[in-house]
Each structure stands twice: as C-alpha cells, then as structure tokens.
Amino acid sequence: MSVFDGLRFRKVYSPIHNLDPRIKFVYVISIFVCAILFFQIIPLLLLFLLQIPFVLLAKVQRQWLRSLRGAAFLATLIFVINVATSYFTSGYHLTGPILESAAALTLRFVVLVESFSVFFLTTSPDHLGLALEESRVPYEFAFAFTTAVRFVPVLAEEAQTIMDAQKARGLELEKGGLLKRIRNYVPVLIPLIVSAIRRSLELAEAMESRAWGATKKRTNLYLLKLHRGDYALLAITVGILATAVYIHFYLSIPTITQLIH
Amino acid sequence: MVVIETKNLTYTYPGATKPSILNVSIKVEKGEFVLITGPSGCGKTTLCRTFNGLVPHFYQGELKGEISVAGIDTLKHHTYEMAKHVGLVFQNPENQLFALSVEKDVAFGLENMGFPREEMRKKVDWALNQTGIYDLRERSPHEISGGQQQRVAIASVLAMEPEIIVLDEPTSFLDPLSAAKIFEVIYDLNKKQGITVILVEHRLDLTAKYTNHLIVMDRGQIRFEGNPREILSSEKTRLIGVGIPKATLLYQMLKKDGLNLGTNVPLSSEELADQLLEALKPSD
Amino acid sequence: MIEAVDVHFSYPNKVEALKGVSLTVKDGEFVAIMGQNGAGKSTFVKHFNGLLKPTTGIVRADGVQTTKTSVAALSRNVGFVFQNPDHQLFSETVEEEIAFALKNFGFATDVIESRVTWALNLLSLTQYRKTSPFLLSGGERKRVALASVLAWDPKTLILDEPTIGQDHEQKEILRQFILQLQTQGKTVVIVTHDVEFVAESNPRVILMKEGKIVADGVGKDILTNPALLELASIVLPQIAQVFSKLSPLNLPKNIIDIYEAKDLILKAWESKTQK
Numbered sequence: 001m002s003v004f005d006g007l008r009f010r011k012v013y014s015p016i017h018n019l020d021p022r023i024k025f026v027y028v029i030s031i032f033v034c035a036i037l038f039f040q041i042i043p044l045l046l047l048f049l050l051q052i053p054f055v056l057l058a059k060v061q062r063q064w065l066r067s068l069r070g071a072a073f074l075a076t077l078i079f080v081i082n083v084a085t086s087y088f089t090s091g092y093h094l095t096g097p098i099l100e101s102a103a104a105l106t107l108r109f110v111v112l113v114e115s116f117s118v119f120f121l122t123t124s125p126d127h128l129g130l131a132l133e134e135s136r137v138p139y140e141f142a143f144a145f146t147t148a149v150r151f152v153p154v155l156a157e158e159a160q161t162i163m164d165a166q167k168a169r170g171l172e173l174e175k176g177g178l179l180k181r182i183r184n185y186v187p188v189l190i191p192l193i194v195s196a197i198r199r200s201l202e203l204a205e206a207m208e209s210r211a212w213g214a215t216k217k218r219t220n221l222y223l224l225k226l227h228r229g230d231y232a233l234l235a236i237t238v239g240i241l242a243t244a245v246y247i248h249f250y251l252s253i254p255t256i257t258q259l260i261h
Numbered sequence: 262m263v264v265i266e267t268k269n270l271t272y273t274y275p276g277a278t279k280p281s282i283l284n285v286s287i288k289v290e291k292g293e294f295v296l297i298t299g300p301s302g303c304g305k306t307t308l309c310r311t312f313n314g315l316v317p318h319f320y321q322g323e324l325k326g327e328i329s330v331a332g333i334d335t336l337k338h339h340t341y342e343m344a345k346h347v348g349l350v351f352q353n354p355e356n357q358l359f360a361l362s363v364e365k366d367v368a369f370g371l372e373n374m375g376f377p378r379e380e381m382r383k384k385v386d387w388a389l390n391q392t393g394i395y396d397l398r399e400r401s402p403h404e405i406s407g408g409q410q411q412r413v414a415i416a417s418v419l420a421m422e423p424e425i426i427v428l429d430e431p432t433s434f435l436d437p438l439s440a441a442k443i444f445e446v447i448y449d450l451n452k453k454q455g456i457t458v459i460l461v462e463h464r465l466d467l468t469a470k471y472t473n474h475l476i477v478m479d480r481g482q483i484r485f486e487g488n489p490r491e492i493l494s495s496e497k498t499r500l501i502g503v504g505i506p507k508a509t510l511l512y513q514m515l516k517k518d519g520l521n522l523g524t525n526v527p528l529s530s531e532e533l534a535d536q537l538l539e540a541l542k543p544s545d
Numbered sequence: 546m547i548e549a550v551d552v553h554f555s556y557p558n559k560v561e562a563l564k565g566v567s568l569t570v571k572d573g574e575f576v577a578i579m580g581q582n583g584a585g586k587s588t589f590v591k592h593f594n595g596l597l598k599p600t601t602g603i604v605r606a607d608g609v610q611t612t613k614t615s616v617a618a619l620s621r622n623v624g625f626v627f628q629n630p631d632h633q634l635f636s637e638t639v640e641e642e643i644a645f646a647l648k649n650f651g652f653a654t655d656v657i658e659s660r661v662t663w664a665l666n667l668l669s670l671t672q673y674r675k676t677s678p679f680l681l682s683g684g685e686r687k688r689v690a691l692a693s694v695l696a697w698d699p700k701t702l703i704l705d706e707p708t709i710g711q712d713h714e715q716k717e718i719l720r721q722f723i724l725q726l727q728t729q730g731k732t733v734v735i736v737t738h739d740v741e742f743v744a745e746s747n748p749r750v751i752l753m754k755e756g757k758i759v760a761d762g763v764g765k766d767i768l769t770n771p772a773l774l775e776l777a778s779i780v781l782p783q784i785a786q787v788f789s790k791l792s793p794l795n796l797p798k799n800i801i802d803i804y805e806a807k808d809l810i811l812k813a814w815e816s817k818t819q820k
Contacts, residue, residue: 150359168624169645187645209315211421214344466783507783510803530790
C-alpha cells in the first residue's frame with residue numbers, strides 16, 4: 001500500500017494545497033516536458049531538486065519520501081537495463097559516460113513520478129473534481145470521478161464488513177493453495193458487487209429526484225478563482241520552461257565525467 | 262387546495278406477478294402532514310415514488326389510473342420537472358449524498374436546474390439553516406453521523422423549495438434520539454414553512470402525534486384513511502400488524518376494563534399521562 | 546460463557562473505541578447491549594468471536610482466549626448475525642447459502658442435508674429452498690441470513706441490530722423466536738437501540754457510552770432510569786415515559802410492561818373511587 005500512500009491526499013493546509021489545481025497541473029506537465037527535453041544528468045538533477053522546496057512548503061515530506069521508496073524498484077530496474085544494454089552494445093565497455101547516462105535516464109523517470117506525486121499529494125479530490133467540472137470535460141465524467149472518490153471509503157468499510165461476516169461463517173481466506181485462495185474470495189466479491197449495484201440504483205433514484213438532466217447548462221456553487229499564488233506559480237512555470245528550452249537549444253551541457261576531467 | 266390527487270392508481274413492477282399498488286385513490290390538501298404506514302410490502306414505498314414520477318419513468322412498467330401532483334400530471338412530465346415541486350428523501354442516508362462537501366450536495370439540485378451562483382448560495386445557506394446544519398457545510402458526507410446525513414438530504418431537497426416533501430422511512434437506520442430530531446425538523450418545516458409533508462413510517466409511537474391524516478396500507482391497497490385517533494384505536498387496524506403506540510393501546514385496555522379516560526384517544530405518552538393525572542389525581 | 550476482562554481496543558487509525566470494558570455473559574443468558582451509535586457496542590461484540598482482538602485485556606469464549614484461536618474455530622460456538630443480510634448472501638440458492646457455513650466447518654454431507662432442511666423449516670423458508678436469495682424480499686433475506694447461522698447450532702448467538710427495517714409484526718416474530726432459543730438454552734446477545742423491543746423482552750441490559758459500560762442490570766430497572774438513559778442517549782420506552790410523568794399519583798416508576806401498567810392504574814383508580 002505504500003506506493004499508493006504517496007498518491008493519497010492528506011487534509012493539510014499549506015500554500016501549495018490552496019493553489020489552483022489547473023495551474024498545478026500545468027506546472028507538472030511543464031516539468032514533464034523539461035524532463036523529456038534533457039538526457040544529461042545535471043539538468044535532470046536540477047529539476048529533481050526543484051521539487052524539494054514545493055514538498056517542504058506543502059509539508060508532505062514523509063509521504064513523498066514513501067512514494068520515492070515505492071518508485072525505487074522500477075528506478076533500479078531502469079538503471080540496470082540501461083547499463084546492461086549500453087554495456088553490450090558498446091562492446092563490453094563499462095565507462096563513466098555509460099553509467100552517467102543510465103543514471104540520467106533513471107533520474108528522468110524519478111522526476112516524472114515525483115512531480116505527479118507532489119500534485120496528487122497536494123490536491124484534494126474536491127479540488128480535482130472542481131477543476132474537472134470547470135474544464136471542458138463533460139459533467140458526467142467529473143461527476144463519475146467525484147462520486148467514485150466519495151464512495152471509496154464507504155466501499156472499503158463495506159468490504160471489511162463483508163469479510164468479517166463471512167469469516168464468522170467459517171470462511172478462512174488464507175487457507176489452501178493459490179486456486180483455493182482465489183475461490184475463497186468469491187463470497188466476498190459477490191456481496192460487494194451486488195451491494196455496489198444496489199447502491200448505484202439508490203444513487204440514481206436520488207439524482208433523478210434532484211432534477212438530474214433538467215438543463216444542459218449546469219451551474220456550479222463553487223468557482224475556481226486564480227489568486228496571486230497561482231499567477232506566481234504560472235510565472236515560475238513559464239520561467240522554467242523558457243530557461244530549459246534556452247539551455248537545451250543554445251547551451252551545451254557538460255557531463256559530470258567531463259567536469260571531473 | 263388539493264396538492265396531490267390520485268384516482269385508482271395501479272402499478273406493477275416489470276417482471277412482477279402482482280401489482281404493488283392497487284386502486285389507490287387519495288387526496289392531500291396543501292399544508293397537511295400525512296403519515297403513511299403499513300406492514301412491509303404494503304406498497305407505501307411504491308406510492309411515494311409515484312409522487313415525483315420515479316414510478317413509472319425510472320422503473321418502467323405501466324402506471325394505470327390518474328395522478329396529479331402540484332397540478333401536474335406526472336405521467337406526462339419528466340421527473341426533473343417534478344423536482345421543483347416534490348422533494349423525495351430516501352431511507353438510506355449514505356446513498357443520497359454524492360458530493361465531497363455537504364454544501365455542494367445541498368446545491369446539487371439547484372446546479373442541475375442551472376441557477377446562478379449568488380441565488381444558489383442564498384438558497385443553500387437558507388436550507389442549511391432550516392435544518393440546523395450550517396456549521397457542517399464544509400464537511401465531507403462520510404464523516405458525519407447518519408442523523409446528520411439525513412438532515413443534509415432534507416436540506417438538499419429543501420433548497421429547491423418544493424411545495425411537497427415526501428420522506429420514505431427516513432429514520433430506519435437511525436437511533437431513536439436522532440430519529441426524534443429528524444421528525445422535529447420535518448414538523449417545523451410543515452408548521453413554519455407550510456410545506457406539505459408525506460411521511461412513511463413504522464414508528465408510530467414517535468410520529469402519530471404529528472399528523473391528522475393517517476393512511477394505512479396493506480398489500481397494495483388503502484385500508485384506512487383519516488383521523489389517527491380513530492384509526493389507531495380500532496381493533497381492525499391492530500389486526501393488520503401495524504405497531505400501535507403503547508399509549509394508545511393502554512388507553513384501549515383501560516377502557517375495556519372500565520376506566521374511560523375521555524373521548525380523546527391519546528397518541529403520545531404526554532397525552533396519556535395528562536389523562537391519567539386528570540382521572541386519578543387525589544380528590545381534595 | 547463469554548468473559549471480557551478490562552478490554553481496551555483501538556482501531557488502526559488510533560481511535561480508542563473501547564476503554565476498559567469488563568463483562569461476563571453466562572450460558573443461557575439473554576443480554577441486550579444498548580447505547581448511541583458510536584458507543585462501541587458493535588466493536589465490543591466483535592471480540593466475542595475473535596473478529597477483533599483486544600489491544601489490551603482478555604476475552605475468553607468458553608474458557609478459550611480469543612487471541613489463541615481462529616475466528617472460524619470460535620464461530621463454531623459463537624454465531625454472529627450481521628445487521629445487513631446482503632453482506633452475507635452470495636449463493637445461487639437459499640439451500641447453498643445455508644449449507645455454506647456447514648461446509649466450512651466440515652460437517653458430513655448427510656448431516657449438512659438434514660441441517661439445511663431443519664433450518665429452512667425453522668424459519669419458514671422451505672418453499673424458497675431452490676430460490677435465489679437475491680430474489681427474496683428484505684425480510685425474507687434477513688431470515689435466510691439467520692437460518693444460515695442457526696444451521697450449525699452455535700451455543701451463543703449474537704444479533705447485531707436485528708430490528709432495523711423490520712415492521713411491527715416481523716419484530717414480534719423475532720422476539721418470540723429469541724424466547725424460543727432461550728428455552729433451548731442458547732445464550733443470546735443482541736446489540737440494539739430499539740428500546741420498545743428490549744422493553745417487551747426484558748433481558749439483562751447493558752448500557753454503553755463512549756467505549757465504556759455505564760450500566761448493567763435488569764431491563765426493567767435500567768430502562769426506567771431517566772438519568773441513566775440520558776447518559777447513554779437513549780429514549781425511555783413509552784410506558785415508562787407515561788409513568789415518569791405520574792409522580793403526583795405515587796405510582797412506581799419502573800414500569801415497562803403494558804399489562805403491569807394497566808393493573809397498577811386500575812388498582813389506583815379503584816382505591817380512589819372507593820374513598
């Protein structure tokens with residue numbers, strides 16, 4: 001569960017949490033683009049370090065580090081595969097540049113994962129749903145999203161209750177070989193699914209009774225307004241993008257191996 | 262003024278072998294507090310759903326007979342058109358709330374109807390205040406108690422300012438104290454706002470005192486309709502399996518054994534206690 | 546026999562649901578555990594069959610510590626009927642549903658056959674033997690859930706909020722049924738907030754509030770004590786409500802039975818009219 005911990009929202013109030021999710025998303029996409037732009041380790045390192053002030057400001061260090069740990073396995077895999085491939089294709093030479101470029105590619109992956117992690121850690125589902133509602137996405141999708149998020153804890157509790165109810169009838173979930181263990185979950189899955197269907201029916205009734213479908217132009221109680229902080233982040237994002245593009249096209253970036261020599 | 266009128270309403274769910282409601286004819290006047298009761302399966306839930314068109318539009322099947330709610334023939338209008346006249350509150354508190362905050366849920370109906378933001382804000386705040394949950398407005402529906410959730414459901418229906426509010430066993434999942442609070446909220450809305458209320462309930466000991474229009478159903482049909490004091494003191498009602506309030510039963514039992522406490526049949530412990538004090542207080 | 550000794554229990558999210566609860570339920574007793582939603586009633590009874598294990602403290606079922614054995618083993622003697630039957634029903638027929646636990650507990654096929662027939666009969670479900678449980682009404686599904694637990698004949702039966710969603714007649718049938726189980730020597734524990742139902746059954750009543758037991762005694766005494774009930778956020782049963790307002794008449798206050806009430810009132814009236 002620890003990888004998902006890195007993505008779960010915590011109700012903390014920090015300046016980052018209050019930023020408009022759309023702007024935050026633009027920022028994350030920009031980091032994404034910058035990361036793809038470079039394959040040298042120094043700029044990628046800089047991009048990675050750039051996340052840290054945001055993480056600290058948002059006070060989500062612990063969860064962020066946990067998601068880093070979760071990504072560590074894949075990152076190591078990427079590193080090893082890259083080194084191995086370069087090793088074999090360059091005629092069995094294991095050189096500094098090979099290690100460095102493999103490290104760079106690994107770091108690129110990490111930067112991508114981590115920027116999204118910061119986004120999800122600092123954006124409440126409400127905010128996200130609101131952003132979806134206010135964008136051009138059809139309301140049905142935004143509604144499906146927020147309703148799903150709303151019922152996740154309810155379904156989780158229900159799953160636990162169902163497991164308890166069946167355990168109290170002698171069901172031993174952990175017993176038996178792999179096939180038997182999968183079959184053990186049938187008495188848990190079926191009530192869960194049936195309950196979800198019943199729940200959807202009740203929800204649909206309630207929606208219909210509250211004028212669902214009355215007009216094509218739905219309005220919204222909330223309005224996402226852009227504040228100073230949002231404009232600041234937007235400016236920072238543009239700055240980063242511009243600098244990155246400039247560096248990429250007009251400057252040559254030294255590698256660490258070159259600097260050492 | 263009649264706000265709901267049905268004539269020989271009959272409905273069978275698709276795939277069912279017999280009708281859930283049969284020849285139901287009722288008349289509800291504006292401002293009334295109507296109580297519908299009856300054993301499980303008597304058709305009260307189905308009847309509720311005819312009031313805003315869920316039957317037959319949502320459930321399909323054929324609804325025979327005539328029905329007019331707030332002057333509108335529900336057969337010829339969409340459920341969303343009925344929403345501004347009739348609000349429906351359901352049994353399960355959890356499955357009526359979809360938004361991530363209480364006030365967004367209360368605004369749901371208004372958003373669907375396309376109200377401008379400032380107007381919505383006013384109506385939402387008003388509804389929250391009427392149901393006493395204004396300070397819960399930013400909470401998530403999952404965090405609050407069942408009783409609070411039902412009040413949110415009532416508020417979200419109230420925000421659309423309907424003339425009629427129908428509540429189908431709204432306190433089934435609640436403990437008696439929370440249930441009593443809900444009934445108080447509903448009674449308040451009826452008395453102060455003049456909203457016509459239709460309440461479906463089993464717990465007559467908690468609710469009989471609010472109404473003077475009681476409808477008892479059994480197996481899809483209306484068996485008794487009228488003054489609760491007459492209906493609940495009748496032997497025939499007890500035979501249907503309706504839960505007569507103990508105060509009323511005791512009054513009956515005493516009457517049979519020779520102690521007549523008066524012509525007014527008590528529906529609550531207060532009424533019976535007053536009668537007993539009157540009859541038994543030591544004479545000076 | 547169920548024993549709980551100074552049980553403390555905290556959920557993983559650190560919320561302390563039980564703050565030192567001790568209770569002994571003897572064989573054959575009928576106990577009602579009451580209290581507001583969130584008082585810890587369901588949390589507490591889930592310790593009786595090992596679904597939950599105490600954070601500190603000990604729970605024993607028939608002398609066996611619940612931490613030293615599995616839920617399945619404990620369930621053999623402590624049957625738990627959950628509030629919502631839909632959390633248990635999953636089989637294609639009522640028959641299979643009832644046989645489920647019997648198969649889990651390793652009963653022989655012929656025994657399963659006879660037990661299923663017996664349980665169907667007991668709860669008037671014989672005509673639904675081959676029916677899908679999902680096609681039955683709410684009340685019928687509740688009976689199937691109950692039948693599936695009674696089928697393995699546990700010594701103790703725990704019912705979590707058995708009266709929710711039931712109409713008057715169904716509750717009456719349930720009440721009679723519990724009395725029947727009692728005469729068979731079964732221990733019955735119900736978790737409920739339905740005061741009228743408890744008043745009519747007059748069991749041993751335990752009141753819980755915020756994770757602690759605040760009262761334990763005869764139903765008649767506890768359900769007529771306004772201070773206690775207010776503490777546990779419960780309403781007085783209607784007959785008790787009436788008598789609580791009759792202080793000028795010098796009538797006893799601990800009345801919950803309607804027949805006893807009638808007799809007392811008639812006696813008071815007689816003595817008044819004789820003066």
